[in-house]
Amino acid sequence: MALPKTNRLKRRRDFNTVYQRGIRRNSANLALRALPPSRQKGLQSPPPPSQIGISISKKVSKHAVVRNRIKRQIRAALRQLLFRLPDGWKVVIVVRSEATQCDYSQFLQELEQLLVEAEVLNGN
Numbered sequence: 001m002a003l004p005k006t007n008r009l010k011r012r013r014d015f016n017t018v019y020q021r022g023i024r025r026n027s028a029n030l031a032l033r034a035l036p037p038s039r040q041k042g043l044q045s046p047p048p049p050s051q052i053g054i055s056i057s058k059k060v061s062k063h064a065v066v067r068n069r070i071k072r073q074i075r076a077a078l079r080q081l082l083f084r085l086p087d088g089w090k091v092v093i094v095v096r097s098e099a100t101q102c103d104y105s106q107f108l109q110e111l112e113q114l115l116v117e118a119e120v121l122n123g124n
Helices: 012-021 064-084 097-101 104-117
Strands: 023-026 030-035 051-055 090-095
Touching: 012 030, 012 051, 012 090, 023 104, 030 104, 051 064, 064 090, 064 097, 064 104
Parallel strands: 051 090
Antiparallel strands: 023 030, 030 090
């Protein structure tokens, strides 16, 4: 099951903005880029829902089946954390090649740790 449409980061321009101006945090299997609402241009007074994108390269695995399985597990973990995300954030999850050995619980734990380190969860 996918993330709700309002919570999806889709456009290349949005991904590039997060890559260029976002906060960077890394773990063994994932890298996180997060753009807080204060760094976004033209943000409305009530901030929109947080948007999340997942980036996974063919360097992780040449097999689409493996890449899609990883994306499904990450999306499932993000659905668990979505209700805790404050509005207005733009987040990109970059998958590293070591992630092929991970399972759902490891992804959930690493995502939560990265979001806390970037002060998206329990932050300002």
